[in-house]
Amino acid sequence: MANYEREAIGHLQEAVKKANYTGWFGGNKLDEAAELYAKAANSFKLAKKWQEAGDAYISQANVMKKLNETDEAASSYLNASKCYKKTNPLDAINALQKAVEILVERGRFQSAASNQKQIAEIYENEIIDPEKTLHAYELAADWYTTEESNAQANACWLKVAHYAAQLEQYQRAIEKFEAVAEASKDNSLTRWSLRTYFLNAGICRLCTGDLVATQGAIDRYLQMDTTFSTAREYSFLKALFDACEANDTEAFTAAIIDFDKITKLDPWKTSLLLKVKNSLANDEQDFT
Structure with a gap:
């Protein structure tokens, strides 16, 4: 040495x-x-x-x-x-x-995107900075899109959506989840992921507290993918929506427990659902 x-x-x-x-x-x-x-x-x-x-x-x-x-x-x-x-x-x-x-x-945007993604991964996994992670993935997604590398772009947009929701930028997260769903609906290789994108976007919509917009979005998801109505993700999202509409924290919690028994909820969903539940609990206290 x-x-x-x-x-x-x-x-x-x-x-x-x-x-x-x-x-x-x-x-x-x-x-x-x-x-x-x-x-x-x-x-x-x-x-x-x-x-x-x-x-x-x-x-x-x-x-x-x-x-x-x-x-x-x-x-x-x-x-x-x-x-x-x-x-x-x-x-x-x-x-x-x-x-x-x-x-x-x-003008080497493909290589720029690949290396920008590496920057995002360092912010994400080593420095742990959600805002800079989001921005880095967004730049990478833009450059992948420029080169029509759609699969890589969508993977980065999904990261943007996750971090936007984590930072309580719910509308931004919704837009990205729904945009990726729209881009994936006619692709036989990615169509199976639609139900996950719909569920994630739906949870973000519940975080906004706008139940009218949430119902409208769910109706659109059913039109975009006719198989969504038979998916567990749809049943779960509908149960969450109904509980929010009834302002029923017990029903909301029961829906989460029921879904989690078969499909383990990841920390990202758990965190957002806790925010919705706390909001319902506060509304119940205000009402009483």
Whole structure:
């Protein structure tokens, strides 16, 4: 390990000299500097010095930009992000963002979307920031849509919907769930997921407290998918709606327990349903 690290430091020192070199007639040695930064990064990786390896790749990217080699600069930023992921999520995001900026400028929206999705996943799984997660997935979805990569776009839109609901942006969540359902209804591979999208959108509608709009939405779901009327998701949503309309917390709780016996509710649904239940309980207290 120590040998690899010493080797990396030697490459790095030489790279700095080459990067700052200016000849008598304005010549430079930036190409050599870029190669040496790459060698330094590789040696740091062998020494498992991930932060230092990422920093070396960033230096290489900066040199590549001076050489107007933007595609190579983007690759260097992506290499840096892979190193930073092992030690510093925020640095990984910063490196990815710089790569994404270049990819967008170059019109490479598919690659931009893929790397933007990685940013979203870091915010989602490591930094745990719902707002930034939502925004990152939204950008990725937009770029996937631009490239007509509909399956990837819809996967990101569903993430946007989940986080929007978590942040109590219910209308935004409803729009995304229903848009994905609309895009999926004529696809034999994705049509089976409609009942899940309808249930999720319906729960978000119950969170808004607008029962008239919720009833209208349920009617539309039944028209969009004739098999929805026989699905457990429909029976569950209808039972929840009826309990809300009757302002009956006991019936609401019973519907949840009954559904959960066969289909385990995930934490996302459980959290939203608890909000609806608490709202019903408060309405009952106000009424009495």
